[in-house]
Amino acid sequence: MKQKPVHEAMKPYLEGQVILVDKPLQWTSFDAVKKIRNLTGVMKVGHAGTLDPLASGMLIICTGKFTKKINEYMGMEKEYTGTFTLGATTPTYDLESEPENFKDISGLTTQQLHDATRPFTGSIMQMPPAHSAIKKDGKPVYLAARKGIEVQLDPRPIVIHSFEITRIELPVVHFKVVCGTGTYIRSLAHDYGKELGVGAYMSSLCRTRIGAFSLTEAQSLEQVMDHLKQLKAAPAAASEGQPDA
Structure with missing residues (x-):
């Protein structure tokens, strides 16, 4: 134009x-x-x-x-803060869809909440959310996901420099993440909940720094x-x- x-x-x-x-x-x-x-x-x-x-x-x-x-x-490197809610998952990994698969979190300890961040630091492979703008066959995959069509995505290499739990108010945990490009914080929430065995979804997110x-x-x-x-x-x-x- x-x-x-x-x-x-x-x-x-x-x-x-x-x-x-x-x-x-x-x-x-x-x-x-x-x-x-x-x-x-x-x-x-x-x-x-x-x-x-x-x-x-x-x-x-x-x-x-x-x-x-x-x-x-x-x-450039990015920094995020926000909250994960434990004890449930959502199809979109955030609050764009309704929580489901509720699980009891009463047995979780503070040590477990901090230890569960460790597998997600450094160079790792991350599965993007099905509800994302990643294109497959020329179309964003969220279009298929919204119709209930399963789309096969491949894990992608990302770098998470630091991932820390900054405050605990169960079922909500507050976090801070410093990461490289291509990182999905929604996927991190989902994977963190899976590591704890109770599920989790991202309930708030703020990008606080780019470079x-x-x-x-x-x-x-x-x-x-x-x-x-x-x-x-x-x-x-x-x-x-x-x-x-």
């Missing part, structure tokens, strides 16, 4: 900008990209790593020439949108205040 002329205040975004966004819950990563594309009028806008609607946190959005850096950012970019540097999507609107309104507001010739 051909780039149309943009508002004078949006020309820096046409040239190229990196926008650090704290993505809110319920928004897709594409929703955030689309909103910034519409407000700036810049056609070349993309994000460096999808966050599911039920996840919040760091989303790097690139515009203009900086879209060439997207693959570089996607390959050297920390969530503390990011702005809420609302703040980014307000800033862009103010930039576009400023020249008009200034000209309205000028006396007639």
